[in-house]
Amino acid sequence: MAQAIQQLINGLTLGAVYGLIAIGYTMVYGIIGMINFAHGDIYMVGAFIAVTSFTLLAAFGVSSVPFALLAVLVVAIAFTSVYGWAVERIAYRPLRASNRLAPLISAIGMSIFLENMVQVTQGARIKPIRPILTGGINLFTQGTFTVRLFETQILIIVTTVALMAGFTWLITRTSFGRQQRACEQDQVVTKVLGYNVDRIISVTFMIGAGLAAVAGVMVTVYYGVVDFFIGFVVGIKAFTAAVLGGIGSLPGAMLGGLIIGLVESFWAAYLSAEYKDVASFAILILVLMFRPTGLLGRPEVEKV
Amino acid sequence: MMLQLSGLNAHYGHVHALCGVDLAVQGGEIVTLIGANGAGKSTLMMSIFGVPRASSGRILFEGEDITQLPTHQISHRGIALVPEGRRIYPRMTVLENLQMGTAKADPTNFQTDLDRMEALFPILADRRDQRAGTLSGGEQQMLAIARALMSRPKLLMLDEPSLGLAPLYIKKIFQIIRELKRDFGMTVLLVEQNANHALKVADRAYVLQHGRIVLSGTGAELLASPEVRAAYLDGGGGH
Ligand SMILES: Nc1ncnc2c1ncn2[C@@H]1O[C@H](COP(=O)(O)OP(=O)(O)OP(=O)(O)O)[C@@H](O)[C@H]1O
Ligand SMILES: [Mg+2]
Numbered sequence: 071m072a073q074a075i076q077q078l079i080n081g082l083t084l085g086a087v088y089g090l091i092a093i094g095y096t097m098v099y100g101i102i103g104m105i106n107f108a109h110g111d112i113y114m115v116g117a118f119i120a121v122t123s124f125t126l127l128a129a130f131g132v133s134s135v136p137f138a139l140l141a142v143l144v145v146a147i148a149f150t151s152v153y154g155w156a157v158e159r160i161a162y163r164p165l166r167a168s169n170r171l172a173p174l175i176s177a178i179g180m181s182i183f184l185e186n187m188v189q190v191t192q193g194a195r196i197k198p199i200r201p202i203l204t205g206g207i208n209l210f211t212q213g214t215f216t217v218r219l220f221e222t223q224i225l226i227i228v229t230t231v232a233l234m235a236g237f238t239w240l241i242t243r244t245s246f247g248r249q250q251r252a253c254e255q256d257q258v259v260t261k262v263l264g265y266n267v268d269r270i271i272s273v274t275f276m277i278g279a280g281l282a283a284v285a286g287v288m289v290t291v292y293y294g295v296v297d298f299f300i301g302f303v304v305g306i307k308a309f310t311a312a313v314l315g316g317i318g319s320l321p322g323a324m325l326g327g328l329i330i331g332l333v334e335s336f337w338a339a340y341l342s343a344e345y346k347d348v349a350s351f352a353i354l355i356l357v358l359m360f361r362p363t364g365l366l367g368r369p370e371v372e373k374v
Numbered sequence: 375m376m377l378q379l380s381g382l383n384a385h386y387g388h389v390h391a392l393c394g395v396d397l398a399v400q401g402g403e404i405v406t407l408i409g410a411n412g413a414g415k416s417t418l419m420m421s422i423f424g425v426p427r428a429s430s431g432r433i434l435f436e437g438e439d440i441t442q443l444p445t446h447q448i449s450h451r452g453i454a455l456v457p458e459g460r461r462i463y464p465r466m467t468v469l470e471n472l473q474m475g476t477a478k479a480d481p482t483n484f485q486t487d488l489d490r491m492e493a494l495f496p497i498l499a500d501r502r503d504q505r506a507g508t509l510s511g512g513e514q515q516m517l518a519i520a521r522a523l524m525s526r527p528k529l530l531m532l533d534e535p536s537l538g539l540a541p542l543y544i545k546k547i548f549q550i551i552r553e554l555k556r557d558f559g560m561t562v563l564l565v566e567q568n569a570n571h572a573l574k575v576a577d578r579a580y581v582l583q584h585g586r587i588v589l590s591g592t593g594a595e596l597l598a599s600p601e602v603r604a605a606y607l608d609g610g611g612g613h
Contacts, residue, residue, distance in 0.1 A: 252474055255463045262423050264449035264477030264525065
């Protein structure tokens with residue numbers, strides 16, 4: 071029982087991170103109908119920017135944890151969203167008029183490029199940072215097992231909930247969100263009505279990248295290490311989350327993220343820690359086979 | 375001259391959809407464009423917005439050459455389109471659809487314009503928070519017209535607004551076109567298959583065939599023309 075609660079906490083933490091990344095996949099799919107396979111690497115770039123910023127702040131002797139976190143978040147979001155913007159401009163926009171395979175190949179190329187760029191500039195080895203938040207609360211003890219809630223977990227869950235609330239508000243209540251949804255439904259009409267669709271697509275990529283950057287910062291703080299390969303592994307899991315929730319559905323991405331996080335934690339605890347990645351791959355295959363529209367995917371029953 | 379097309383050509387790949395079209399619309403006029411299926415009527419309207427971009431020829435709006443203007447800036451000049459097949463946003467509410475019509479409009483006008491639209495189309499007031507995809511076809515057409523009017527356009531272009539609608543709705547739509555002209559001096563470019571109604575409401579009209587303007591004149595002249603009668607009225611559906 072105690073261990074199950076611990077896994078629940080761990081799984082929610084992990085799931086929050088996957089959910090943040092999954093939103094980027096699902097938004098881009100919603101607006102231009104393609105899987106941005108470089109998105110996982112955008113997240114990895116965000117994590118590296120976080121490591122560099124934390125290291126720099128430490129070198130300058132900044133010791134206030136809240137300030138450091140905030141500064142790193144701002145820097146990571148700013149730089150990573152520029153990466154997201156550039157990926158769209160360079161790899162996707164020139165191919166928008168071509169068949170569906172071309173941007174997909176371009177996406178994979180972009181992903182390989184980003185991985186190698188980071189590997190060359192940052193080195194292929196694991197990069198650690200000095201632990202930032204080390205505290206935690208002992209919730210209760212049962213037998214020899216103590217259920218702990220770490221400060222980093224509180225940080226991740228609170229940040230994610232706040233961010234998702236803000237993001238939901240942006241999409242459902244603001245003028246930009248309306249334009250974004252309009253592009254998902256009919257780009258030509260949205261242009262004809264006077265909206266700069268290219269700009270809306272760019273901002274969509276930047277928002278997706280910004281959320282991935284937050285995930286990158288959170289993971290850096292949580293695990294204390296990053297390497298250039300996390301983009302691939304975490305990217306596939308977040309992609310699975312997006313597909314599981316129903317690609318194109320924002321609440322679906324959040325829900326899918328939580329489920330994948332929970333499944334992975336419990337799998338690691340009760341089945342096999344080494345093969346925990348198998349869990350998400352298995353889910354991806356099962357969903358694609360039996361329910362490709364995902365849990366909250368749209369049934370197409372509109373009268374148009 | 376409010377809108378002037380001269381020598382306009384447009385292609386879809388190898389399909390030559392518009393072949394040297396000359397067409398003009400004066401301020402305050404209702405101009406109708408009729409033609410059989412596939413004649414290029416929708417292409418003509420869409421090419422004014424640059425989708426597809428004219429391959430040659432010129433589009434002048436109030437004297438300004440807008441032929442190469444980015445699509446999203448064309449509506450800012452004061453042109454609004456009610457596209458063929460309505461193309462409202464089905465997964466948005468009626469209100470959100472109307473808000474989408476105000477890209478460059480002054481936000482302080484929003485409430486006034488919304489009230490005006492809801493007075494013109496009372497059904498939209500009743501359904502304000504309903505998803506637009508669940509409206510009936512006729513209601514969706516009203517919404518598409520209202521959405522276009524929310525930008526306070528100088529030129530309103532309607533592409534087959536009566537398509538697929540019951541006679542009651544068709545009557546209502548032509549009545550609204552007349553009112554827009556009478557009460558607001560609105561300039562209208564109207565594409566219709568419903569040639570009888572459309573020519574009656576028109577000050578002037580053009581006939582488009584295989585991407586070419588083959589006939590033009592006042593609405594009354596075309597109504598009386600034997601060619602037009604044979605092809606588009608008197609039960610003739612084509613040529
Ligand atoms: N997106 C497109 N791609 C290729 N060809 C097209 C496209 N749209 C239209 N066409 C072709 O261009 C020609 C003109 O089509 P258009 O839709 O303008 O005709 P229309 O007069 O509006 O017909 P309708 O009365 O059926 O609406 C047709 O031959 C059509 O097949
Ligand atoms: Mg047409």
